[in-house]
Amino acid sequence: MISKVLTYKKYRRKQRTIPYIFLAPNLLIFSIFIILPAMIGIIYSFTDRTLFSFDGANFIGFQNYVTVFRDPFFIKALSNTMGLAVVTVPLMFLTALGLAVLLKQPIKWLGFYRATYYWPVMISAIVVGIIWQWILAGNFGLYNVTFQSIHAFLTKIGLISTPFTPSATLSDGRFAWIAVVFAIIWSRAGYYMIIFLAALLSIPVSLYEASEIDGANKFQKFRFITYPMLKAARTTVLILMTMEVFKVYPLVVTFTGGGPFRATEFTVQYIYQVAFQHYQVGIASAMSVIMLLIVTSFSGLVFFLSKRGESQ
Amino acid sequence: MISKRYVIRVQITASLIIFIFLIPVLYTIVSSFKSLSELFSTSPTFFPKEWTLNNFIHVLSTGNYLQYIGNSLVVATVSTFIAIVINTMSGYALAKFKFKGATVIMIVILSTIMLPLEIFMAPIFKVIAFFGMYDSLWAIIIPPAATPTGIFLMRQYLLTIPDDIIDSARIDGASEWQIFTRIIVPNAKPAIATLAIFSFMWRWNDYIWPLISIFSPKKQTLQLAIANLTGEYGTDYTSALAISVFSMIPMLLMFVTFQRSFVQGTVESGMKG
Numbered sequence: 001m002i003s004k005v006l007t008y009k010k011y012r013r014k015q016r017t018i019p020y021i022f023l024a025p026n027l028l029i030f031s032i033f034i035i036l037p038a039m040i041g042i043i044y045s046f047t048d049r050t051l052f053s054f055d056g057a058n059f060i061g062f063q064n065y066v067t068v069f070r071d072p073f074f075i076k077a078l079s080n081t082m083g084l085a086v087v088t089v090p091l092m093f094l095t096a097l098g099l100a101v102l103l104k105q106p107i108k109w110l111g112f113y114r115a116t117y118y119w120p121v122m123i124s125a126i127v128v129g130i131i132w133q134w135i136l137a138g139n140f141g142l143y144n145v146t147f148q149s150i151h152a153f154l155t156k157i158g159l160i161s162t163p164f165t166p167s168a169t170l171s172d173g174r175f176a177w178i179a180v181v182f183a184i185i186w187s188r189a190g191y192y193m194i195i196f197l198a199a200l201l202s203i204p205v206s207l208y209e210a211s212e213i214d215g216a217n218k219f220q221k222f223r224f225i226t227y228p229m230l231k232a233a234r235t236t237v238l239i240l241m242t243m244e245v246f247k248v249y250p251l252v253v254t255f256t257g258g259g260p261f262r263a264t265e266f267t268v269q270y271i272y273q274v275a276f277q278h279y280q281v282g283i284a285s286a287m288s289v290i291m292l293l294i295v296t297s298f299s300g301l302v303f304f305l306s307k308r309g310e311s312q
Numbered sequence: 313m314i315s316k317r318y319v320i321r322v323q324i325t326a327s328l329i330i331f332i333f334l335i336p337v338l339y340t341i342v343s344s345f346k347s348l349s350e351l352f353s354t355s356p357t358f359f360p361k362e363w364t365l366n367n368f369i370h371v372l373s374t375g376n377y378l379q380y381i382g383n384s385l386v387v388a389t390v391s392t393f394i395a396i397v398i399n400t401m402s403g404y405a406l407a408k409f410k411f412k413g414a415t416v417i418m419i420v421i422l423s424t425i426m427l428p429l430e431i432f433m434a435p436i437f438k439v440i441a442f443f444g445m446y447d448s449l450w451a452i453i454i455p456p457a458a459t460p461t462g463i464f465l466m467r468q469y470l471l472t473i474p475d476d477i478i479d480s481a482r483i484d485g486a487s488e489w490q491i492f493t494r495i496i497v498p499n500a501k502p503a504i505a506t507l508a509i510f511s512f513m514w515r516w517n518d519y520i521w522p523l524i525s526i527f528s529p530k531k532q533t534l535q536l537a538i539a540n541l542t543g544e545y546g547t548d549y550t551s552a553l554a555i556s557v558f559s560m561i562p563m564l565l566m567f568v569t570f571q572r573s574f575v576q577g578t579v580e581s582g583m584k585g
């Protein structure tokens with residue numbers, strides 16, 4: 001009898017350690033390659049460490065942060081990134097939601113539409129950059145050629161008489177910036193569309209039926225049923241989108257290269273340059289910490305706003 | 313009631329949107345079959361006037377692209393295998409065990425989503441160098457194999473497996489590892505398939521980890537090699553378009569075959585994670 005109790009105790013003890021063993025490989029990788037770098041990044045940001053100094057570095061207080069905020073290129077990259085987030089996130093949100101609502105309508109070939117809208121999500125950001133660079137390449141990319149032929153047609157039927165001037169496309173900073181916004185939405189909206197679509201499909205049909213009896217129109221149904229029911233999905237999507245836009249980089253590498261004249265240079269690209277081309281790891285880490293603070297406060301804000309709405 | 317005119321209008325809208333998503337890809341693909349003179353023509357046509365494989369032959373015969381494709385395949389395959397093993401293990405622990413610190417561990421996993429590696433490239437480089445993994449394919453195989461998304465995907469699915477099966481196996485004297493390999497893994501096949509597809513796509517399309525960790529030209533992955541074709545002095549379109557098509561082929565095949573899993577996986581990891 002006694003031995004049996006002991007066995008049971010032993011069994012319980014063993015049972016308690018098992019989940020940790022199963023979690024160990026994942027947690028080990030997370031700690032070493034994500035959490036540890038983030039922590040030493042914070043430490044580096046107070047030192048004069050360079051990329052190839054593995055021995056000691058000097059503690060220099062907030063010197064790096066002062067340098068960073070006096071660096072006009074960083075300020076430019078930061079404001080580019082903030083602007084990108086402010087413009088891209090709402091537009092992509094509306095696009096994804098719009099596409100999802102569209103695919104909830106009683107039309108044919110839904111699977112085909114869903115697949116084609118989603119397809120760009122599978123293309124690597126590097127290739128997305130190549131694709132859009134090729135479409136917008138110079139005067140003879142598909143973009144300008146299409147406008148040229150539209151212009152030619154309108155001239156032919158006598159609507160326009162001015163000669164055609166091709167758009168400067170990627171050599172115009174403003175155009176390039178808008179093109180980046182467009183390319184991000186083009187390549188990522190499909191992903192968020194699926195999240196919205198799943199949430200839409202989980203809304204009970206009875207809610208709509210009841211509202212129809214009460215005489216609700218299409219807009220009212222969206223405003224008072226669909227939109228509130230999408231709350232969880234909205235929060236998830238907003239946070240994921242914000243994170244994604246703040247870390248945009250690979251797309252820009254092959255699309256605009258950050259140009260022209262740093263018009264599309266965003267913080268991650270600049271951090272990369274400072275760390276790996278100027279070897280200023282201390283300064284780059286200070287930038288990383290600033291970015292981390294911004295990203296977390298943005299996501300925190302989204303989370304807070306959605307929680308506050310809940311209690312009302 | 314929904315009017316017929318409304319349905320037709322929506323149908324037309326949905327069809328028109330297809331062009332926005334398909335034409336850029338289609339134009340890139342058909343352009344890769346254009347001859348040099350057509351690629352740089354001042355009055356290009358959408359489809360090539362004359363279809364040629366020269367760009368593909370050129371790219372495969374000049375660069376080390378077969379090597380890069382091979383590297384990418386090795387990295388994506390091995391990393392996906394590791395991801396399946398460790399993420400399923402974690403998912404099992406989180407779905408089927410009650411233990412101290414479970415909430416803390418969930419928060420740690422969630423917080424890794426909030427620590428974008430793009431931002432911490434320099435310290436990650438230091439850590440990789442410290443462990444002697446710099447310029448080794450292991451640096452782009454092991455670290456990215458642990459994914460919060462994968463863990464949530466597996467956890468969500470494993471919650472649906474009844475506890476009774478696991479308990480009865482325990483009563484029959486199965487060890488925990490046997491339970492994992494003989495009961496959990498076979499029952500989790502659909503979720504594992506989804507994770508495999510996603511993981512392969514992530515690793516195949518990845519740019520940041522190789523950018524931080526790979527130095528030797530011979531160890532480059534396909535995405536690194538494609539990125540190197542663009543630069544300050546313009547893009548080498550003859551190679552870039554053909555090689556981009558190569559990069560899209562495995563994704564296209566996977567997408568056509570496993571479309572349902574993609575949709576399902578996005579829903580499960582995005583919604584509940």
